[in-house]
Amino acid sequence: MPDDAPGSRAPESAGAGGNLTLLRLEGGGTFRAVAVAIGTARGLAAGDAAIAAGAGASGRAFTPVIGSVGGTNAATAIGGHRLTGLLRTTAQIIPGPGAAGPLVNLSGQMMGIDLTGSAQGTSTTSYAIPVNEALAVASRLKRS
Numbered sequence: 001m002p003d004d005a006p007g008s009r010a011p012e013s014a015g016a017g018g019n020l021t022l023l024r025l026e027g028g029g030t031f032r033a034v035a036v037a038i039g040t041a042r043g044l045a046a047g048d049a050a051i052a053a054g055a056g057a058s059g060r061a062f063t064p065v066i067g068s069v070g071g072t073n074a075a076t077a078i079g080g081h082r083l084t085g086l087l088r089t090t091a092q093i094i095p096g097p098g099a100a101g102p103l104v105n106l107s108g109q110m111m112g113i114d115l116t117g118s119a120q121g122t123s124t125t126s127y128a129i130p131v132n133e134a135l136a137v138a139s140r141l142k143r144s
Contacts, residue, residue: 010074024052035037036102039109041130044069052091052126053112054101067091067124078116086115086127091115103128 013048021061028073048069055063092097099108103112110131 002071013043021120036076036104036107038131038135039105039111041111041129041132044072044087044111046071049065049106050087050091051104051106051112052089052101052117052128053094053104054092054099054114058064065091065093070125074078074127075087076116083115085126085130085133089126089128090124091126092119092124093128 015039018128046069050067050069051064053062053064054144070088070090072087073084074086075082075084076086077083087103089103091103093101093116095118099114099116101114102110103114104110112128112130115129117124117129119125
C-alpha cells in the first residue's frame with residue numbers, strides 16, 4: 001500500500017504465529033486495488049511454479065518474478081521474531097516495497113502473500129504467508 005493511501009491503517013488482528021496483520025481502511029479518498037483470483041496453498045509441493053508479484057526495487061513498478069516452491073511449513077526470522085508455517089520459494093521477493101503482493105500459480109490464482117526474501121549470488125530464498133492462513137484470519141475478523 002502506498003504511504004500516501006487515504007484512511008486509517010490500524011492493525012485489526014494477527015494471524016497464527018503472528019505472521020499476518022490485516023488492516024481495515026477507512027475514510028474517503030481513492031485507493032485502487034486489483035482483484036486476484038484466490039487459489040489455495042494446500043497440496044503445494046516442492047518444484048511447483050510460483051510467481052511473486054510486487055513492486056520492484058524502486059517501489060513503483062509492478063514486477064512479476066517466476067520461481068518455484070521450495071517447501072511448505074517453512075520458518076524464518078524477521079526482526080528477531082521467528083515466523084513459521086510459511087511457503088518457501090525461489091521467486092525473489094524484495095523486502096519492503098516488494099513484499100505484500102500476491103504469490104500466484106501459473107493459472108494466476110493467489111496461493112500466498114509475499115513476505116520477505118534474500119539473495120546471495122544466484123541463490124534466492126523468499127517466504128510467503130499461505131493464502132489459507134490469510135483467509136482464516138479474515139474470516140475470524142468478519143465474525144468478530
